[in-house]
Amino acid sequence: MTRVLGWLAVVALLAGLAVGFGVAPREVTQGNVQRIMYVHVPSVLVAYLAFAVVFVASVAYLARRAEAADRIAHASAEVGVLFTGITIATGSIWGKPTWGTWWTWDARLTSVAILFVMYLGYLLLRGMVEDRERGARYAAVLGIVAALNVPLVHFSVVWWRTLHQPPSLLKPGTPTIASAILAALLVNVLAHALLYAYFLAKRVRILRREQEASA
Amino acid sequence: MPDHWGYVLFAYGLAAVALFVYWRRLARREKELDRT
Numbered sequence: 209m210t211r212v213l214g215w216l217a218v219v220a221l222l223a224g225l226a227v228g229f230g231v232a233p234r235e236v237t238q239g240n241v242q243r244i245m246y247v248h249v250p251s252v253l254v255a256y257l258a259f260a261v262v263f264v265a266s267v268a269y270l271a272r273r274a275e276a277a278d279r280i281a282h283a284s285a286e287v288g289v290l291f292t293g294i295t296i297a298t299g300s301i302w303g304k305p306t307w308g309t310w311w312t313w314d315a316r317l318t319s320v321a322i323l324f325v326m327y328l329g330y331l332l333l334r335g336m337v338e339d340r341e342r343g344a345r346y347a348a349v350l351g352i353v354a355a356l357n358v359p360l361v362h363f364s365v366v367w368w369r370t371l372h373q374p375p376s377l378l379k380p381g382t383p384t385i386a387s388a389i390l391a392a393l394l395v396n397v398l399a400h401a402l403l404y405a406y407f408l409a410k411r412v413r414i415l416r417r418e419q420e421a422s423a
Numbered sequence: 424m425p426d427h428w429g430y431v432l433f434a435y436g437l438a439a440v441a442l443f444v445y446w447r448r449l450a451r452r453e454k455e456l457d458r459t
Contacts, residue, residue, distance in 0.1 A: 240426040244434040251438070290445050294438045301434040305427040403442070410449050417456045 210413065213406040220399035224250075224392070232392035244302040246392055249377065250400035252295040252320070256358050258288030258404060259327070263355035266348035275419070278344040281351050283411035285330050287404055292324045307371060315364040316372035323361055326354040340419075 228246035235242035265281035268274060299317070300310045311317065330350050337343030365374045376385050376393070383390050 247438045298434040305430050
């Protein structure tokens with residue numbers, strides 16, 4: 209099943225590249241550098257998804273003390289950190305030619321950097337506490353608190369005046385972007401979501417086997 | 424505005440490397456567990 213998911217993700221990523229570079233037009237204002245958005249936007253949306261999964265799994269763990277829920281939270285946080293790192297890096301690379309700077313402390317960039325550091329801390333915390341049950345409990349609390357930062361990241365561009373543009377997806381009303389660009393974004397969002405599911409399934413399996421080996 | 428293809432390649436390349444390195448890490452760990 210995991211292997212099928214992996215191949216589906218590869219096919220979808222190739223389709224995403226084909227649509228992003230072959231079908232989507234050159235953006236009028238930004239030029240071809242806008243094509244970075246086909247990695248940047250799906251990465252942040254998948255990071256939101258990953259941290260939402262951490263939130264739900266952490267609540268489930270605290271409610272039922274189910275080790276499976278803890279493994280899902282742990283794995284999802286790790287994959288979420290990976291996609292948040294890609295979001296920050298690709299956004300920074302896009303920002304240099306577009307804004308003239310690699311980084312600026314505006315509300316969106318700052319809040320996403322805080323989100324990244326919070327989940328890095330979450331992973332460090334898991335590594336630091338020797339007692340597994342206690343570590344899982346602390347991590348679950350931090351996983352819930354850190355997830356509250358996700359809406360702050362997303363709506364930061366609405367609530368504050370920022371250099372970063374308002375959201376193109378996940379906003380009220382119909383999307384305001386050209387249909388070919390929207391299609392390329394959606395194909396890439398699906399591809400990234402499949403890749404997330406593949407990584408999550410693989411990491412959860414590894415965690416389960418590690419726990420079985422150490423028991 | 425100029426196209427800045429170098430930045431596009433940089434962004435895609437970096438993302439590809441990050442994803443590949445993570446995938447390799449998971450694959451290696453699984454192989455280690457198979458051996459034990």
